[in-house]
Amino acid sequence: MAGLSAGIHACRNDYDAEIYEQHNLPGGLCTAWDRKGYTIDGCIHWLVGTGPGSQFNRLWREVCAIDNMEIINRDIFMSVEGSDGKILHLYSDLDRLEEHLLETSPADEVVIKNLIKAARVLSTADFPLEKPNELYRFWDMPLMFFNMMPILKVMGQLSRISIKDYLAEFEDPFLREALSLVMPAGYSMISLVSTLASLHSRDAGFPAGGSLAFARSLENRFLELGGRLNYGSRVKEILVENNCATGLLLQDGSKVYGDIVISAADLHSTVYGMLNSRYRSAKIDESFDHLPVYSSVQVSLGVDSDLTGETESAAVKMDSPITLGYEHNRYIYLTNCSFDPSLAPAGKTVIKATLYSAYEHWEASADNPERYREKKNKLAEQVISEVEKRFPVVKGRIEMIDVATPVTFSRYTGVWKGAYMAWIVPPEAGRFKIPKELPGLSNFYQAGQWVEPPAGLPGSMLTGRHVIQIICSRDAKTFVVE
Ligand SMILES: Cc1cc2nc3c(=O)[nH]c(=O)nc-3n(C[C@H](O)[C@H](O)[C@H](O)COP(=O)(O)OP(=O)(O)OC[C@H]3O[C@@H](n4cnc5c(N)ncnc54)[C@H](O)[C@@H]3O)c2cc1C
Structure with missing residues (x-):
């Protein structure tokens, strides 16, 4: 890019x-x-x-x-499916999201309202993006400051706190957990809120x-x-x-x-x-x-089944975590790609499963093709069992399996640690x-x-x-x- x-x-x-x-x-x-x-x-x-x-x-x-x-925009950006049947839908529309969060945890009203308010403010903001920092002169500052006035307070508050620390304010443990799954919880809260803002403005589609x-x-x-x-x-x-x-x-x-x-x-x-x-x-x-850096492993399955109408994006809690190096995944991210029919032959679907993975977990065996393949196969088996639990209709219909590890991404693009x-x-x-x-x-x-x-x-x-x-x-x- x-x-x-x-x-x-x-x-x-x-x-x-x-x-x-x-x-x-x-x-x-x-x-x-x-x-x-x-x-x-x-x-x-x-x-x-x-x-x-x-x-x-x-x-x-x-x-x-x-x-x-x-451009494909989704009304529900992601659903988090926790244990005991708990589900949180991350609606793109902020009004619906606010309502849903309040229903899920009335005790968190104050923090929910603050979160949604901040996302609303950012959804109308114009950031000073078009000129590189290097070309800013001191006389640009008053104008920049003026343009950013409406968002300065929100930016100041959210850019100084990580997602994990911000979410610690929530009383409801499921909300805390669910909202931390949208992106790595080490990012600053501004990343999460600006994503909610972009989804609301229908400015974060596929x-x-x-x-x-x-x-x-x-x-x-x-x-x-x-x-x-x-x-x-x-x-x-x-x-x-x-x-x-x-x-x-x-x-x-x-x-x-x-x-x-x-x-x-x-x-x-x-x-x-x-x-x-x-x-x-x-x-x-x-x-x-x-x-630190984050890298992920992506297991993609080609299934001879049309999953249109099924959940498109879900973070699903697993019965037992999948550990890939220092990353302990309690949730698996599943994307049912039927929202874009061009990605599969008619009547078929790609399901992508994504997990956080340490680069080192794969690097250790990358020079030993047999060992590397074994690791990939083992992970594919674990993932298939999770996918079959979530989408039972795919049982016996998986006709393509592809595993892309952080080493794969690194080999193809040279990116450090994937x-x-x-x-x-x-x-x-x-x-x-x-x-x-x-x-x-x-x-x-x-x-x-x-x-x-x-x-x-x-x-x-x-x-x-x-x-x-x-x-x-x-x-x-x-x-x-x-
Ligand atoms: C799994 C995954 C999901 C992602 N999802 C999203 C998303 O939903 N939304 C989003 O905005 N971003 C997403 N990203 C992040 C986004 O893809 C990257 O931030 C962005 O593509 C980085 O672009 P770049 O130009 O900096 O570098 P790169 O994409 O790394 O490009 C570097 C280029 O340099 C070439 N190159 C490297 N070394 C050499 C060499 N020695 N000689 C010649 N050529 C060389 C590479 O082949 C490559 O083409 C995702 C990334 C991944 C891996």
């Missing part, structure tokens, strides 16, 4: 842009793959910016044909066709604007002369030269691999040493960003999820735009968009 976005904005601003991508597909982590006629989507659960006219929607329109895509089709739309835009894309071109090293980036050494031994190098590849492999640790910063070192949203930055770290330039190295910029975690797709796309804005400013050019 970051690389394609940077490429598109570079072309539009009259730079000659060429992308070198190791894979034979666009999208990086935003991908999908086909197995036995089924499409396994490896990424998008919700995409912020799908609502026409929203702030991120305007930014997506600059880089892809989002306004021509069918683009029909899925992640790879979405990435293809950016690829098209880049090519239409005259960008050049080289697939199967793994970068081994970033060439540097006199502390100035001058080009790339590719895996096949060839060298390419350019005036500016932007890495939209994983930050760890860029800094410690492609740049041989020469331009690391204390912040980057410390972050990789100390900040991390899907970069580091989990604790709320006390404040507004955490990694500078897009490295100390001592000129003509080099870094984009992507690691520089503004937790970026996700919209944030990663935005970093690509920001890098080009910085370059335009450096070249005393006015940054133009369509």
